[in-house]
Amino acid sequence: MPTALVTGATSGIGRAFAERLARTGHDLVLVARTRDVLHRQAETLSSGNGIHAETLPADLSTTEGCRVVEHRLTTGKPIDLLVNNAGIALDKPFPHNSIAAEERLLDVNVRAVLRLTHAALPGMIERRSGHVVNVASFTALGPGGLATTYPAGKSWVLTFTESIGRSAHVRESGVRIMALLPGFTRTELFDRSGIDLANLPEWTWLRADRVVATAMRDLARGRFVSVPSLRYKVAAWGLRHLPRPLLLPLAWDFSSPGRYWTGARRRDMPEDPRPDAAPAGGASRPSPNEPDSEGT
DSSP: EEEEESSSSSSSHHHHHHHHHHHHHOOEEEEESSSHHHHHHHHHHHHTTOOOOOEEEOTSHHHHHHHHHHHHHHSSOOOOOEOOOOOOOOSOOGGGHHHHHHHHIIIIIIIHHHHHHHHHHHHHHHTTOOEEEEOOOGGSSSSSSSSSSHHHHHHHHHHHHHHHHHHHHHHTTTTTEEEOOOBBBBBBHHHTTTTOOTOEEEEEEEEGGHHHHHHHHHTTTTSSSOOOOOHHHHHHHHHHHHHHHHGGGGETTTTSSBSOSSSOOBOOOSOOTTTTTOOOTTTTTTTTOOOOOOOO
């Protein structure tokens, strides 16, 4: 059986990847911070699909957590598919978050993707077989969100994936690397991050299982970038090609005076926005029992 390693595997898009891969006969290595949730998920997937599911508790915002996963990527049964899905978001504009919160966002959304891809690729290239899926976001393509570093980090993931995936060294080895750019997907990410999108139209939302189905189809077709659903393909084209002045009025601006959002539900900013006045959104290290989240 092929083996897939999925980060952020206990919720949202990561869970949908794990469930689909189990159904298609992949053994699994499930990575998240939550040991108990991981074990329950592994038992469910193993008993329901006749596969072996290994658990790997790790906090990818830390060097130690990344090293745990890197070690598994380079030892034991070879990993045929790496899904870099784990990610976090912050609910306040850049100046209102502590620097610790901003650095943790980059550690999970950028540094972990770089480190795990770097660990997985040499073995895949040597075996001349393997796939990597890096979960980014449609916001990686342009100014869809202002005053937040989340799109900037996802833009790095997209550029990194295309740069490495399109290189002759990787392509000639038969290894495939693809960036997945979902739109707003019904996952735990927004609730856990404290971001209120209650007023977004129903048509903007995607289902995690359909996002994963599109990703796996595009991966099999050898695509470097996967954008699920026609509506987000249109949005992706616009973000790539339309002049910035036309796009800016449509963006969500976290720093709009006294508000968090311009396009979704608006909420008042805290009275004292100084980073040291109170814990910033996502600033504190999460509880070990808190489920992982994933890219939009």
